[in-house]
Amino acid sequence: MLTYDQTLDMLRNRIDLEHIPFTERGSRILLMKNGSGLCIRLVERWNKIDPRLSGYRLRPPIVEGIVFIDAEGHDLEAVLESFPHRLNFRTRLGEFAIAFEDSETLLIALPEAACGLRFRMHVDQGVTDRRGGVLRKTGDIRRNLAYTTNRPLVTNQIQQIEPDQLEVQMTVAAGPSSGLLINLTPRLGFNRYIPNLEFAFEEAARRWGAWFAAAPSVAEPYQPQSLYAWWIMRAGLISTRYFMTRESMTPSKIHYVGVWQWDAFFHALAYRHIDRRLAQDQIRVVLDHQRPDGMIPDAIHDEGTITHLTFPVDADVTKPPLLAWVLWKLYQTDGDREFLEELYEPVVRWNRWWFENCDPDGDGLCEYLHPFSSGLDDNPIWDTGMPVTSPDLNTYLVMQMENLGRIADVIGLQTEARAWEEQAEAHLQLMIRKLWDEKTGLFWAQQKGRVIPVITPFNLFPLITGRLPAEIARSLVAHLTNPTEFWTKFPIPTVSVSDPRYNPLQMWRGPTWINVNYMLVEGLLRSGFPAVARELRRRTLDLVMRGADIYEFYHPETGDPGSSAATMFGWSASLFIEMALDASQD
Structure with a gap:
C-alpha cells in the first residue's frame, strides 16, 4: 500500500491552476492563475448578481492580481509545484507555500526574507490594523475578507483603485518561519488565528492522504488516473448553504455550480466505495426538494431549485428516472436496509409522477415534455419539437420499476414487489410493441406517433434492461x-456517425459521454454479451486515461476533449x- 507521501506525489503538478484550481473539500474557493498573478473565484450562483442561468461563469474573480512581492514592492517571479494538499512557489527570496486551513481560509507560509503580498478585491470598505486588515462588501451579497500575519508589518496599505475595488499591499520584516492567513467569508466574523505552520500543513496532507487511503485499489495501469x-x-x-441541504458534489466546480439530479446519482456510485453517508446524501439533497406531486427538481442551487424553464420550450424540467437503479446499487454495496426504508415511498411518488404527468397521448408510454429533462439538452431527437416518446426514458422506467420490486422485497412488501415486477415486464412489452422496428432493427423515438429518424445510442437503450x-438484443448489438x-x-x-446531424464537436450531437458508455456496458453484461462489454469498457478507460484531466465529453474519433467540455467533471x-x-476484477 502506498504511503500518504507516495500517493500525494503521484498527483504532483496535476493541479495547474489554469484549467484545474487549487481547492478543498467543501470549499467555495478556487485559487487559480490570472495573468501573471493568482486570483480567487467563488463557487456561487446568485441571481441578485446575475440573473442568467450560467452568469456565474462570466463574473470576474472576487480577488485578483495576487502576487508575491519583495521588500520594495517589486513582483517576484515564481515557479509552481502543486500537490492536492499544498502549493509551493519558489522565488529568489525563498519558497511561499499555500494550504487550506479550513474551507474558507488559505494559509500562506512565508520565506524568512523580507517579503509581502499584493492583491485587489471587489469590495467597497477596507481598514488596516496591527496584524493585517479587513475588507467588506456591503449590500445584499456580502463579501468579507481578512488578511492576518504573525510577523511584524513594515508596510500595510489599502487603496481604492476603482469605485468597487480596493488594492492591498503589505510587506513584513525578515524573520523566522511565519504565516499569512486569507479568510474569505460571507460571515460577519473572521478566522484570524494563525496556527502552527508545520502542524497545519501536515494536517492538510493527512486529510487528503486519508481520503486516498480509503479508496479501493485498482490494477496498476488505472492507478494514476484513478487517484486523480x-x-x-x-x-x-x-458546503451546505441555504437550499444546498447536504454536502454535495458539483458536476464541475468551475463550470456547474449546484447539484444536478442525475449527476448526483452517478456521483453516489463512486462514493459508495469510500463513504456510505456521503453517497446517500447525494440522493437525499435531491429528495429534500421533492415536490408534493412527486416531481424531483432538475437542479438545486444555493438560492433555490430548477423545476421549470421557459426555453427552449415552456415546461416543467427534471432529469431521467434513475433513482431506484442507483439506490439498489448502494444497497448491493452496503446492505443498508434502513436507507431503502427511508427512500421507498419518495421513489414510488417519483415513479407515479412520470405516468400521471408525462403521457399526454395516453398510450401508456411516457414522453419527455422538455428536452433538458432527458439530460441530452441539444440532441437532434428534439429538433422537431416536444413532446417526444423516447426509448431511453421508457427504459429507465422499466429499470425503476424492476428495482422498486427488489427494494419492496427487501423491506418486506412482497405483494408490492410482485406488482412492480409485473409492471416492469408489462412496460417493456409495451415499449417493444410501440417503439421496436424489426425492419431497421432499432427502437425509434416518436413524436405524435411518427418516427423521428435520428439514430442515436438511445435507440439502443432498451438493451440496458437485460430483458429483451x-x-x-442481437440486432441492437450489431448496430x-x-x-x-x-x-x-x-x-x-451520441449520434451515429452515419447520420447527417452527427457533429463530434457539439455536446450531445456526436461526442462520446462516459455515462452513456457505462449504462451500455451494464446492458451488454445483463444481455449476455460480456466480450463486447469488456471491449467497450476498455476503450472507455483508455479514452479517459489519454489526458491529464477528466472531461465532460470527448471526440469519438480522435479522443480529444470537447473544446467546450467542462474540466474536472464529476460523473x-x-x-x-x-x-x-x-476491469481490475476481471
Whole structure:
C-alpha cells in the first residue's frame, strides 16, 4: 500500500491552476492563475448578481492580481509545484507555500526574507490594523475578507483603485518561519488565528492522504488516473448553504455550480466505495426538494431549485428516472436496509409522477415534455419539437420499476414487489410493441406517433434492461458494434456517425459521454454479451486515461476533449472509478 507521501506525489503538478484550481473539500474557493498573478473565484450562483442561468461563469474573480512581492514592492517571479494538499512557489527570496486551513481560509507560509503580498478585491470598505486588515462588501451579497500575519508589518496599505475595488499591499520584516492567513467569508466574523505552520500543513496532507487511503485499489495501469478521479470526487464537494441541504458534489466546480439530479446519482456510485453517508446524501439533497406531486427538481442551487424553464420550450424540467437503479446499487454495496426504508415511498411518488404527468397521448408510454429533462439538452431527437416518446426514458422506467420490486422485497412488501415486477415486464412489452422496428432493427423515438429518424445510442437503450428477446438484443448489438454507426475508435458517439446531424464537436450531437458508455456496458453484461462489454469498457478507460484531466465529453474519433467540455467533471470521474474497479476484477 502506498504511503500518504507516495500517493500525494503521484498527483504532483496535476493541479495547474489554469484549467484545474487549487481547492478543498467543501470549499467555495478556487485559487487559480490570472495573468501573471493568482486570483480567487467563488463557487456561487446568485441571481441578485446575475440573473442568467450560467452568469456565474462570466463574473470576474472576487480577488485578483495576487502576487508575491519583495521588500520594495517589486513582483517576484515564481515557479509552481502543486500537490492536492499544498502549493509551493519558489522565488529568489525563498519558497511561499499555500494550504487550506479550513474551507474558507488559505494559509500562506512565508520565506524568512523580507517579503509581502499584493492583491485587489471587489469590495467597497477596507481598514488596516496591527496584524493585517479587513475588507467588506456591503449590500445584499456580502463579501468579507481578512488578511492576518504573525510577523511584524513594515508596510500595510489599502487603496481604492476603482469605485468597487480596493488594492492591498503589505510587506513584513525578515524573520523566522511565519504565516499569512486569507479568510474569505460571507460571515460577519473572521478566522484570524494563525496556527502552527508545520502542524497545519501536515494536517492538510493527512486529510487528503486519508481520503486516498480509503479508496479501493485498482490494477496498476488505472492507478494514476484513478487517484486523480478520486481527487475530483473530493475537490468537487461544496458546503451546505441555504437550499444546498447536504454536502454535495458539483458536476464541475468551475463550470456547474449546484447539484444536478442525475449527476448526483452517478456521483453516489463512486462514493459508495469510500463513504456510505456521503453517497446517500447525494440522493437525499435531491429528495429534500421533492415536490408534493412527486416531481424531483432538475437542479438545486444555493438560492433555490430548477423545476421549470421557459426555453427552449415552456415546461416543467427534471432529469431521467434513475433513482431506484442507483439506490439498489448502494444497497448491493452496503446492505443498508434502513436507507431503502427511508427512500421507498419518495421513489414510488417519483415513479407515479412520470405516468400521471408525462403521457399526454395516453398510450401508456411516457414522453419527455422538455428536452433538458432527458439530460441530452441539444440532441437532434428534439429538433422537431416536444413532446417526444423516447426509448431511453421508457427504459429507465422499466429499470425503476424492476428495482422498486427488489427494494419492496427487501423491506418486506412482497405483494408490492410482485406488482412492480409485473409492471416492469408489462412496460417493456409495451415499449417493444410501440417503439421496436424489426425492419431497421432499432427502437425509434416518436413524436405524435411518427418516427423521428435520428439514430442515436438511445435507440439502443432498451438493451440496458437485460430483458429483451435474444433476436432483438442481437440486432441492437450489431448496430452498436458497426463502425459506420457507433463503433468508433473511442465509442459511443451520441449520434451515429452515419447520420447527417452527427457533429463530434457539439455536446450531445456526436461526442462520446462516459455515462452513456457505462449504462451500455451494464446492458451488454445483463444481455449476455460480456466480450463486447469488456471491449467497450476498455476503450472507455483508455479514452479517459489519454489526458491529464477528466472531461465532460470527448471526440469519438480522435479522443480529444470537447473544446467546450467542462474540466474536472464529476460523473466522468465517478464512472471511470467504477469501470476501473470492474476491469481490475476481471
